Amino acid sequence: MAKNKLLLAAAGSGKTSFLVNDARKVKDKRVLITTYTEENAKEIKSKFRGKVPANITIQTWFSFLLEHGVRPFQDQMHIDLHDVRIGFLLFSGLSGVKYRRKDGTPVYWGENQNFFKYYFTDDYRIYSDKISKFIIKCNEITNGAVIDRISRIYQYIFVDEVQDLAGWDLEILKLLFESSSNVVLAGDPRQVTYLTNHGYKHTNYRDGKIKNFIEEKCNSRRTRCEIDEETLSVSHRNNAYICEFSSAIFPDYEKALPCDCPDCRRDHIEHQGIFAVHPRNVADYCALYKPQILRYKMAKPPEMNYGESKGSTFDRVLIYPTEDIVDYLRTGNLEYIQAFHTRAKLYVAVTRARYSVAFVLDYESDAQLMTGISRWQNSIRSV
Amino acid sequence: MYIRKVIIKNYKCFYGSFELELNKGMNIIVGPNEAGKSTILEAINLALSGIIHGKYLQYELTQFLFNNRAVCEYLASLKSEHPLDPPEILIELFFEIEDESLAARFEGTGNSLREKASGVQFRVKFNDRYQEHYSIMLGSNDDINSLPIEFYDYYWSTFARNTDITPRQIPIKAAFIDSSNNRLRSGSDVYISKMIHDYLTDEQKIQISQSYRKLKENFIADAPIDRINNLLEQEKLSNKKIELSVDMSTRDAWESSITTYLDEIPFSNIGRGEQCLIKTKLALRHRKALEASLLLLEEPENHLSYGKLNELLRYIEENSCGKQVIVSTHSSFVANKLGLENLILINVCNDTGERRKTRFGDLKEDTCRFFAKLAGYDTLRLILCDRPILVEGPSDELIVQKAYMKYHNGRLPIQDNIDVISVGTSFLRFLEIAQKLEKHVVIVTDNDRKYNEIQEKYSSINNITLCVSKDEKAYTLELQVARANRRNLGHLRSILGIPTDKYQDESAIAEYMFKNKVESAWKIFESDIDIEFPQYILKAVGVGNGEE
Numbered sequence: 001m002a003k004n005k006l007l008l009a010a011a012g013s014g015k016t017s018f019l020v021n022d023a024r025k026v027k028d029k030r031v032l033i034t035t036y037t038e039e040n041a042k043e044i045k046s047k048f049r050g051k052v053p054a055n056i057t058i059q060t061w062f063s064f065l066l067e068h069g070v071r072p073f074q075d076q077m078h079i080d081l082h083d084v085r086i087g088f089l090l091f092s093g094l095s096g097v098k099y100r101r102k103d104g105t106p107v108y109w110g111e112n113q114n115f116f117k118y119y120f121t122d123d124y125r126i127y128s129d130k131i132s133k134f135i136i137k138c139n140e141i142t143n144g145a146v147i148d149r150i151s152r153i154y155q156y157i158f159v160d161e162v163q164d165l166a167g168w169d170l171e172i173l174k175l176l177f178e179s180s181s182n183v184v185l186a187g188d189p190r191q192v193t194y195l196t197n198h199g200y201k202h203t204n205y206r207d208g209k210i211k212n213f214i215e216e217k218c219n220s221r222r223t224r225c226e227i228d229e230e231t232l233s234v235s236h237r238n239n240a241y242i243c244e245f246s247s248a249i250f251p252d253y254e255k256a257l258p259c260d261c262p263d264c265r266r267d268h269i270e271h272q273g274i275f276a277v278h279p280r281n282v283a284d285y286c287a288l289y290k291p292q293i294l295r296y297k298m299a300k301p302p303e304m305n306y307g308e309s310k311g312s313t314f315d316r317v318l319i320y321p322t323e324d325i326v327d328y329l330r331t332g333n334l335e336y337i338q339a340f341h342t343r344a345k346l347y348v349a350v351t352r353a354r355y356s357v358a359f360v361l362d363y364e365s366d367a368q369l370m371t372g373i374s375r376w377q378n379s380i381r382s383v
Numbered sequence: 384m385y386i387r388k389v390i391i392k393n394y395k396c397f398y399g400s401f402e403l404e405l406n407k408g409m410n411i412i413v414g415p416n417e418a419g420k421s422t423i424l425e426a427i428n429l430a431l432s433g434i435i436h437g438k439y440l441q442y443e444l445t446q447f448l449f450n451n452r453a454v455c456e457y458l459a460s461l462k463s464e465h466p467l468d469p470p471e472i473l474i475e476l477f478f479e480i481e482d483e484s485l486a487a488r489f490e491g492t493g494n495s496l497r498e499k500a501s502g503v504q505f506r507v508k509f510n511d512r513y514q515e516h517y518s519i520m521l522g523s524n525d526d527i528n529s530l531p532i533e534f535y536d537y538y539w540s541t542f543a544r545n546t547d548i549t550p551r552q553i554p555i556k557a558a559f560i561d562s563s564n565n566r567l568r569s570g571s572d573v574y575i576s577k578m579i580h581d582y583l584t585d586e587q588k589i590q591i592s593q594s595y596r597k598l599k600e601n602f603i604a605d606a607p608i609d610r611i612n613n614l615l616e617q618e619k620l621s622n623k624k625i626e627l628s629v630d631m632s633t634r635d636a637w638e639s640s641i642t643t644y645l646d647e648i649p650f651s652n653i654g655r656g657e658q659c660l661i662k663t664k665l666a667l668r669h670r671k672a673l674e675a676s677l678l679l680l681e682e683p684e685n686h687l688s689y690g691k692l693n694e695l696l697r698y699i700e701e702n703s704c705g706k707q708v709i710v711s712t713h714s715s716f717v718a719n720k721l722g723l724e725n726l727i728l729i730n731v732c733n734d735t736g737e738r739r740k741t742r743f744g745d746l747k748e749d750t751c752r753f754f755a756k757l758a759g760y761d762t763l764r765l766i767l768c769d770r771p772i773l774v775e776g777p778s779d780e781l782i783v784q785k786a787y788m789k790y791h792n793g794r795l796p797i798q799d800n801i802d803v804i805s806v807g808t809s810f811l812r813f814l815e816i817a818q819k820l821e822k823h824v825v826i827v828t829d830n831d832r833k834y835n836e837i838q839e840k841y842s843s844i845n846n847i848t849l850c851v852s853k854d855e856k857a858y859t860l861e862l863q864v865a866r867a868n869r870r871n872l873g874h875l876r877s878i879l880g881i882p883t884d885k886y887q888d889e890s891a892i893a894e895y896m897f898k899n900k901v902e903s904a905w906k907i908f909e910s911d912i913d914i915e916f917p918q919y920i921l922k923a924v925g926v927g928n929g930e931e
Contacts, residue, residue: 029484071491071493072492072543073491082493149490152484
């Protein structure tokens with residue numbers, strides 16, 4: 001088996017289970033399983049059913065970076081950091097604004113201009129968009145002590161939802177490839193939902209282009225990483241309708257197929273497919289099918305945002321589409337969804353469901369609807 | 384796995400930073416009283432366990448754990464323009480760990496040396512959460528005369544600056560066998576229960592908990608208890624249900640209420656000697672793959688008879704292979720037995736109050752073996768005294784002391800920090816130790832009719848005063864004493880209580896003294912009658928230059 005591996009597979013194909021099973025097989029060596037979001041870290045923990053073996057650590061990516069990347073040698077970056085307790089701040093956009101011009105455009109601190117203001121808040125919380133850069137530099141200054149330490153602690157490093165990593169994170173992956181640790185990455189390039197800004201590093205490998213990064217930047221003998229797109233090729237979650245519909249959102253990728261093993265086939269269940277539900281019927285629909293409701297943003301529990309739902313599985317979902325998604329649903333023309341991350345989030349939302357995906361759509365005012373979507377009628381009321 | 388270095392700062396007698404390297408196996412800490420020997424052991428144990436004086440630190444946190452000078456400086460500064468931050472105690476343990484993964488977890492630069500190393504840092508410091516209260520306190524007009532200990536807390540962190548660490552995760556477990564006499568009023572001794580805890584497997588611990596739970600159930604179900612509980616219920620003392628039961632509130636409740644028995648006597652009530660032996664044995668048997676145990680033994684000679692001490696030392700010698708042992712002692716016997724090469728001398732510099740340490744690691748192996756076999760020699764007296772005078776035997780010792788008293792207003796040498804030590808014929812072995820300490824040594828010896836040979840023997844050794852008589856006819860102490868008093872032999876006879884007719888001349892008296900060696904020297908020492916002393920003895924006590 002190759003020391004480093006990237007596993008690419010569609011939603012519902014069992015990536016997380018695959019990683020967890022691989023991790024379980026490792027005995028007597030220490031294992032790290034890391035992923036971008038708290039939700040997915042919980043999901044991974046739940047797959048161990050409360051019995052995470054002592055040699056396995058499950059930690060979010062940023063928590064891992066802070067504990068093992070930043071803190072052990074932080075003072076090597078600046079002696080004044082020796083006794084500082086460095087914290088963490090999740091920051092969207094570019095951090096370290098020095099001031100704003102009259103027109104409101106921000107001017108940023110430079111790293112050499114003010115080291116502290118560049119990397120940290122006033123109370124020494126390191127900005128999420130700079131944390132990886134800090135670590136890469138710290139590793140350079142210490143002649144590789146940071147990565148060396150990590151690879152001695154963890155002989156196996158598993159990264160789930162690797163498509164969420166970008167910018168300087170990718171450099172960290174590259175260094176881990178070179179280290180003595182075995183690195184296994186799993187992800188789906190269609191599910192990039194957390195676009196925290198990673199500065200200007202590797203901008204051309206955003207939008208789920210992790211595979212390109214590995215092919216183009218990690219092709220030396222020392223950094224080699226095997227890419228596996230075959231092992232997990234079928235969806236154990238989504239039925240044929242949902243596979244068909246979700247694959248259409250990313251036509252450039254291999255189509256996902258539903259698993260046809262007896263465990264996964266549930267033909268006896270009624271109301272399977274893709275549906276449009278009129279706003280006035282939503283209450284009835286919810287009462288009847290109890291779908292998980294997904295919104296683009298500002299969802300209040302138990303409703304969820306599209307991105308937040310990543311990693312979860314539901315029998316049925318009811319999605320409130322954004323305007324550009326509505327246009328797509330009417331026409332089937334992908335050009336209506338320009339933003340990559342909107343497509344990615346839609347893909348995530350759709351692929352959560354086992355049996356049915358419904359969109360709240362005011363369809364009577366316009367008859368047109370893309371093929372594959374059925375109009376849901378409340379049969380009880382119409383009688 | 385062992386502690387290779389310890390740094391102690393502002394703890395008890397340690398003002399500022401004190402750094403001590405430790406050996407992998409045996410370490411014997413010696414030094415005068417108040418040098419901080421026991422404090423070192425206590426500090427190591429505290430940093431590994433959070434336990435001090437047999438209790439958890441939270442119950443024992445007082446100003447007196449802090450170095451007094453540091454506290455005074457802080458308090459004085461509060462009245463000045465530039466108040467200092469509240470002082471903090473720092474104890475750092477540098478580990479040497481074979482397991483790479485474990486070593487890496489504790490590795491980083493989060494230590495006061497900024498050194499890339501594996502270890503843990505333990506700090507007792509001001510809790511920043513109380514900054515506001517503290518500012519109010521400083522702003523008030525009241526004088527602050529003691530450390531605001533209520534704002535203090537203690538913290539562990541690895542050198543990787545990971546603060547989510549508790550003593551449980553520290554891979555080195557200490558067994559501290561201290562000489563203090565405070566027994567706990569109830570329950571097991573903290574150490575013994577901790578050690579048993581460390582010794583048992585998780586499965587065994589669960590079994591104990593379950594048995595303990597059953598004990599509780601049986602207790603409640605027992606008819607008399609049931610009746611009492613019913614009675615309490617009827618009394619209507621409260622709206623809530625009142626009953627007697629067994630405390631199960633803590634996770635390891637059994638630990639606090641189950642006592643270890645030895646021959647049907649609770650562990651805390653058996654002799655200290657036996658306790659000491661059992662604790663030591665438990666500590667040295669501890670065998671967990673990724674853990675090491677450290678034995679901290681404080682002055683074992685204090686509560687052990689000679690026989691038990693010997694048994695303990697033999698057990699340590701035979702079973703401590705690969706395990707780290709740190710012993711503090713005043714006993715030469717302990718030090719000799721456990722190996723002089725492992726000796727660490729701590730002493731206090733009179734001028735600065737700074738603690739200094741000397742190691743004996745490069746003593747000749749042969750010398751160490753010599754003292755280990757002949758453990759009765761007073762090696763520590765040589766090490767600890769200011770000005771040693773080495774003599775052959777007890778009669779020389781008595782005569783030298785008497786001579787000293789004669790010329791120093793009746794004071795014993797020891798009152799002036801001069802120690803007269805009998806070393807038999809092992810002068811050179813002792814001198815090797817003294818050389819390490821760069822200590823000036825006075826040597827008092829018979830010439831054995833070989834004056835030149837003796838001069839030659841010591842010629843290459845620096846920093847000694849050799850006191851030996853040139854007069855080869857007087858080749859023993861007794862002949863020398865008789866000769867020195869040849870003008871007044873009557874004095875000598877009356878001191879010794881011998882008749883003139885039988886002991887007419889110098890040589891007869893000398894012969895008598897030689898045959899009753901120590902007895903005669905003792906009589907001279909005890910007597911109020913002044914005698915004359917040989918020149919080489921006078922030289923040893925600082926009178927004249929030894930010329931005859």
